[in-house]
Amino acid sequence: MIQTACPLWHDRAVSIRDLLRGLPVFARPLPRFAPADTPGSPDALFVSWLAEAVDAGVVEPHAMTLSTVDGDGLPDTRVLLLKEVDDRGWQFATSAGSAKGRQVAGTAAAALGFYWREQGRQVRVRGTVAALDPQTSAADFRARPVSSRVASLASEQSAVLADPPDLERALATAEAAVAADPDTPCADHTVYAVTPTSVEFWQGDADRRHVRLRYRRSGDTWHKELLWP
Numbered sequence: 001m002i003q004t005a006c007p008l009w010h011d012r013a014v015s016i017r018d019l020l021r022g023l024p025v026f027a028r029p030l031p032r033f034a035p036a037d038t039p040g041s042p043d044a045l046f047v048s049w050l051a052e053a054v055d056a057g058v059v060e061p062h063a064m065t066l067s068t069v070d071g072d073g074l075p076d077t078r079v080l081l082l083k084e085v086d087d088r089g090w091q092f093a094t095s096a097g098s099a100k101g102r103q104v105a106g107t108a109a110a111a112l113g114f115y116w117r118e119q120g121r122q123v124r125v126r127g128t129v130a131a132l133d134p135q136t137s138a139a140d141f142r143a144r145p146v147s148s149r150v151a152s153l154a155s156e157q158s159a160v161l162a163d164p165p166d167l168e169r170a171l172a173t174a175e176a177a178v179a180a181d182p183d184t185p186c187a188d189h190t191v192y193a194v195t196p197t198s199v200e201f202w203q204g205d206a207d208r209r210h211v212r213l214r215y216r217r218s219g220d221t222w223h224k225e226l227l228w229p
């Protein structure tokens with residue numbers, strides 16, 4: 001049985017429901033968003049929002065949820081880091097053999113979600129997803145810090161870890177391999193790109209007059225539309 005030092009919730013005087021209802025939301029100064037002044041493509045607006053998030057001190061503004069669909073049609077989601085946004089799409093790096101890697105190999109569709117809470121901003125990206133060329137993945141792997149390369153080489157990401165010492169042994173083996181040859185490649189490490197078909201920018205407002213702007217792609221053209229909050 002797993003022992004836990006966490007205090008049990010029912011030792012507290014307040015119910016979870018009451019605690020949740022009492023939590024404030026958007027109770028801070030939030031930026032204004034004028035959809036009329038936005039660029040023609042969502043990438044340009046995303047990059048400018050990202051820069052504003054960095055300037056505002058948002059913690060890990062490049063952390064995003066990646067949602068995928070498994071072979072039974074069941075959605076799955078997890079947090080990843082955004083690696084790049086360019087004309088190849090919105091990129092992330094992971095193990096092709098992981099759960100998400102297998103899911104996108106089966107269903108090439110994905111959604112990304114960003115939440116910059118300090119600014120009350122959300123960005124949603126929906127589209128198709130594909131692995132980039134192996135050279136891009138290899139270059140991305142080489143550019144990672146040693147500890148990240150060792151971790152990737154050692155990991156059978158998402159497989160069941162039946163015996164925790166297996167992980168220590170795999171890390172020691174990977175560490176030795178990288179020490180012997182710093183350019184040890186990792187065939188499993190893959191950069192994927194999401195090609196968006198729609199991108200929504202959402203600016204929260206304390207009075208619930210949230211502003212939503214969606215870009216929808218039709219062929220090579222982006223159309224912009226406002227959505228009811």
Ligand SMILES: Cc1cc2nc3c(=O)[nH]c(=O)nc-3n(C[C@H](O)[C@H](O)[C@H](O)COP(=O)(O)O)c2cc1C
Nearest residue numbers: 063078079080081093094095098099100101157158
């Ligand atoms: C802030 C944050 C950043 C993360 N970045 C990555 C990442 O860039 N790549 C990755 O494979 N996993 C990353 N993870 C771990 C994933 O959330 C996830 O646990 C892992 O990729 C296995 O997912 P899967 O079993 O659905 O394939 C990150 C987790 C957090 C909380």
